[in-house]
Amino acid sequence: MQTLLTYGAKRRHFRCYQIALDTNRQESDEDMKQKSDVFLGDAHRQLPKVAVLATMHGKQIALQETFAAIGVDLTLPADFDTDQFGTFSGEVPRRGTMEEAARAKLAAAMSVSGISAGLVSEGAYGAHPMIPFAPAGLEILVWYDKERNYEIIEHLLDENPVYDHSEIKRFEDLGPFLGRINFPDTAVIVAPSSNKSACCGKGLRSLRDVEEAFKSAVKLSEDGTCFVQTDMRAHMNPRRMETIGRLGKTLAARLTQLCASCATPGWGLLRRQAGLPCKWCGEASMQIAYEIHGCIACGEEKIVPRSDGKTHADPAHCGICNP
Ligand SMILES: [Zn+2]
Numbered sequence: 365m366q367t368l369l370t371y372g373a374k375r376r377h378f379r380c381y382q383i384a385l386d387t388n389r390q391e392s393d394e395d396m397k398q399k400s401d402v403f404l405g406d407a408h409r410q411l412p413k414v415a416v417l418a419t420m421h422g423k424q425i426a427l428q429e430t431f432a433a434i435g436v437d438l439t440l441p442a443d444f445d446t447d448q449f450g451t452f453s454g455e456v457p458r459r460g461t462m463e464e465a466a467r468a469k470l471a472a473a474m475s476v477s478g479i480s481a482g483l484v485s486e487g488a489y490g491a492h493p494m495i496p497f498a499p500a501g502l503e504i505l506v507w508y509d510k511e512r513n514y515e516i517i518e519h520l521l522d523e524n525p526v527y528d529h530s531e532i533k534r535f536e537d538l539g540p541f542l543g544r545i546n547f548p549d550t551a552v553i554v555a556p557s558s559n560k561s562a563c564c565g566k567g568l569r570s571l572r573d574v575e576e577a578f579k580s581a582v583k584l585s586e587d588g589t590c591f592v593q594t595d596m597r598a599h600m601n602p603r604r605m606e607t608i609g610r611l612g613k614t615l616a617a618r619l620t621q622l623c624a625s626c627a628t629p630g631w632g633l634l635r636r637q638a639g640l641p642c643k644w645c646g647e648a649s650m651q652i653a654y655e656i657h658g659c660i661a662c663g664e665e666k667i668v669p670r671s672d673g674k675t676h677a678d679p680a681h682c683g684i685c686n687p
């Protein structure tokens with residue numbers, strides 16, 4: 365694996381740090397279709413006809429159609445085990461950052477399939493970065509075209525993930541949890557509380573299976589408590605599958621945007637610049653002043669005004685007027 369992990373050391377890559385909140389970045393299928401119709405003409409010539417999708421958790425359901433619409437056929441590598449790169453249930457820890465894990469998966473899929481372009485998704489679920497006690501899920505999609513030598517990473521923060529757990533001593537107490545997570549559409553993972561990586565069952569979608577796993581977990585647990593959590597693999601968690609699908613649309617739309625100078629796909633947001641001037645005193649506030657869009661291949665950049673047309677910040681956000 366060592367050589368695969370370093371395959372992209374010199375590639376040019378985008379890091380799109382735009383975190384698209386699920387509440388304000390929902391592109392309807394109609395929007396997407398219009399975008400594709402408008403921009404697809406030239407993108408067809410620059411995008412590969414085939415790309416490998418480094419997954420074994422059914423993510424093609426969320427992504428294949430979207431990429432077919434921009435002329436890219438996503439194919440699956442045969443006998444590809446992504447669990448070797450880390451599992452949500454904790455038996456195999458993930459190595460490195462999300463991006464490193466995603467790239468390692470993608471490199472392996474490209475190597476076994478012999479396809480020179482690929483797509484991979486990676487997710488991380490945990491505590492919300494800003495809101496106490498709320499869960500959140502960060503999803504990334506990495507697109508890499510080896511021939512044209514560029515990489516694009518899109519991120520999405522899901523603030524309403526189906527990500528939850530419950531600790532119980534009696535099986536009857538599991539009801540409220542199962543109701544909350546939309547069981548059995550969302551499957552569960554069961555383990556003893558004292559050793560959460562000693563999985564007693566995952567992908568469980570029937571009450572009988574959950575009860576069987578519960579019994580084993582309680583026996584193994586030091587304090588007789590069982591830990592039940594949502595299964596976060598895409599094919600076991602419809603909400604996650606939907607989120608990946610949404611992110612796929614954002615990425616596909618971006619791939620249809622070619623750089624005006626060099627025609628590399630993926631022109632788009634690179635970063636946002638804070639410092640919108642205060643309406644009262646004119647000093648720079650912490651609010652976003654403008655966006656910088658650009659191309660990774662040739663370094664072309666362009667300043668783009670805020671999409672909401674705002675040119676000045678409310679004094680409430682000013683460190684001087686409202687310290
Ligand atoms: Zn001010």
Ligand SMILES: [Zn+2]
Nearest residue numbers: 623626659662
């Ligand atoms: Zn360019």
